[in-house]
Amino acid sequence: MSTKSDKVDRLGELSAVKQDERGVSLWAEAFRQLRRxxxxxxxxxxxxxxxxxxxxxxxxAPYSPTDTMGIREGVIKPGLIPGPSAEHWLGYDHQGRDEFSRLLVGARQTLLVGVISTLIGLTIGALIGGIAGASAGLGGRIGRAVDGVLMRIVDMLLALPSLLLAVSIAALLGASLTTVMIAVGMVSVPVFARLLRGAMIAQSGGDYVLAATSLGVKKSKIAFTHILPNSLAPVIVQATLTLATAIIEAAALSFLGLGNPDSSIPEWGVMLADAQQYLGARPGLAIYPALGIIITALGFTLLGEAMREALDPKLRK
Structure with missing residues (x-):
């Protein structure tokens, strides 16, 4: 016949959770998925x-990216641009500068353009989407009105093709590296806004929202301290994917002549634009920066898609 202490011990065994069976957070589980x-x-x-x-x-970089040593040494001639050699691994560019050095230094400018333009789009888009999502979740006439006005602005931005919108903004502000960042960033604003708003509206029907409402927590506090943090996962994934497109779109604007007018400052998009005049003499001048852009964009895309699968339970394998 079991005693009271035996029953207590048995209940303790049943309620005990093994170390490897404990629940993990969404981000911990996502990181585990990413590692595999x-x-x-x-x-x-x-x-x-x-x-x-x-x-x-x-x-x-073995040489200065702005040193026109090829012209000074007399190796650059009309229709002749020397290719790779032992001293210059990727040869010279059309102004006698070391191509390998310019690729190395230009990577920083390319990363800077991609990151800052993505941050611009993420910040403005998250602000619009967060206010719209909170307003829609709060309900009421004022909330629906605010949500409607913000979403109509976003719809107008979405109605324009992304490249046309970026070219229009760049043309209005003038050619510069800062203009490229702003133009590319504004293109991604509606994407982040609609994504965050949709995620917040989906989260507003969760059980934790109902529990907080039952406890008398204000709707505005629920929206910004509970719903908003739980809605950021798809936005972060989208930011990773947007970095890839931002680098490509920035290169496209530079190719169209709307990037940094000072071509002495190496940037992969500007280098690709300058190379189009010398494809016959040195096609490598276009191939090298193009490969850099493609491979970098591929890296962001692969990581972004993997994060999407890891954070979305429906896509997990």
Whole structure:
């Protein structure tokens, strides 16, 4: 016949949770999924290499990226641009500058353009989407009105093709690297806004929202301290994917002549634009920066898609 102490011990055994069976957070589980995903590993490796080159590239460059040594040495002639050699691994560019040094130094400018333009789009888009999502969740006439006005503004931005919108903004502000960042950033604003608003509206029906409402917590506090943090996962994933498109769109604006007018400052998009006049003499001048842009964008895309699968339970394998 079991005693009271035996029953207590048995209940303790049943209620005990093993260390490996304890629940983990969404981000911890996502990180575990990413470590087992080959695409995530490849994408993260590419991005880590890109960031390292961006940071230490100017110190690794064997020559100054602005030194026109080829012209000074007389090796650059009309229709003749020397290719790779032992001293210059990727040869000269059209102004006699070392191409390899310019690629290394230009990685920092390319990363800077991608990150800052994405941050611009993320900040403005999250602000609009957060206010719209909170207003829609709060309900009421004022909340619905605020949500409607903000979403109509976003719809107008979405109605314009992204490249046309970026070109229009860049043309209005004038050609510069700062203009490229603003133009590319504004293109991604409606994407972040609609994504965050939709995520907040979906989260507003959660059980934790109902529990907080039952406890008498104000709706505005629920929206910004509970719903908003739980809605950021898809926005962060989208930011990773947007970095890839931002680098490509910035290169497109530079190719159209709306980037930094000072071509002596190396940036992959500007280098690609300058190379179009010399494709016959040195196609490598276009191939090298194009490969850099493609590989970097691929790294961001692979990591972003892997994060999407890891954070979305419906896509987990």
């Amino acid at each position: 995903n080959p695409s995530a590993i490849v994408g993260a490796s590419i991005l880590l290499l890109f960031v390292i080159i961006s940071i230490i590239g100017p110190w690794l």
